[in-house]
Amino acid sequence: MSAPLPAVSAVLRAYPRRWRERYLAEMRALLADREPGWGDLLDLARGALDARLHRLVATPAVLVAAMPRKEFIMPTPARPSYGVVASPPIGELSRRSFMRRMLGVGAGILALEFLGGTIAFLWPQFRSGLGAKFPIGTLPDIVAKQATFANGWPYAYAPARAFLINVPAAKELALGREASVPNPTADQLLALYRKCPHLGCQVPGLCDELKRFTCLCHGSTYNILGEKLFEGPASRGMDRFAVSIGDDGVVVIDTGQFTAGSLNRGPAALSFVDAAPYERKCR
């Protein structure tokens, strides 16, 4: 069975250019005599691969030297002539090389933009956003802004997306008692990250009725220290940032130091039990 002609031509095109210049005409003559079959086609394909892997064609100089002069006729493929092409004056760019150069410059600029964008993307954010340190003022400043902070009500600090909790006063508040602790120490302060650990909604402020936090999205409920209670799908308590008080008395929330909320579940796992029943959530 003979192989289709287009397939044969395609395989012959797979030979390297120098090979084709030297051998193509005679190979075509041979194939015209033989009616190549599929086996021949495969053999030609292997030959093409071989010719590409090895430099098989002797250089013309060698060829010429090795041959009787008169008989040597190198088949030269006919090439269309476009006449004499005017070259640009010395020192001036031709249109073509100008376009090539501009293409290169454009590609270079594009590459630089990608590089710059990548570096900017990877550059850590030190000054703002999650990961930064937020000085939120001295305790008297905070109490001046929100007097109820001394009575245990959380102080919401928006830039850090955090609640600052005055722990001893907050516990009294959640137990239904009145207290005033205007000067808690650093280890009596707690910064709760307001992002609900369930799906990331912002946790709203304490509700008046239960003194608990209930996320508006799916109802996950936390006590005033951010510990997860019965209601809602969240798998852990609210996450916490490190809080410190500097020598100048300024309270600093370090959002780069992050403690995930406790995974422990159930009433027995709570460090603090407030006045409301475990199962209740804010309405």
Added chain:
Amino acid sequence: MGKDGPGGDLGRFAEPALLILVSLADGPKHGYAIMTDVDSFGATAIGPGTLYGALARLERRGLIEPLGPEDRRRPYRLTGAGSSALGDHLGEMSRLVQVGHARLRAANG
């Protein structure tokens, strides 16, 4: 087969190369004539790709040379180096044949 034999350095084309040299031993032939000739005496047929792979190698090593084209076909002929290389190699082979037959006879004898 030594490095200097007609098959030396010819890799997969060693046997086709030998067949081509033998085919060209009685005069110049073009590609198709070599193929049909090899078909008539060789144990294995060679395809067109194999044939030209071997021809190119032999030409590069100066064992054969192309002549001017007749019609579109180009005949090739053995060079002096090609014919002496073929002679050497055939001598080597015939010694091998003699030894092999002798040993077979002795073993079966």
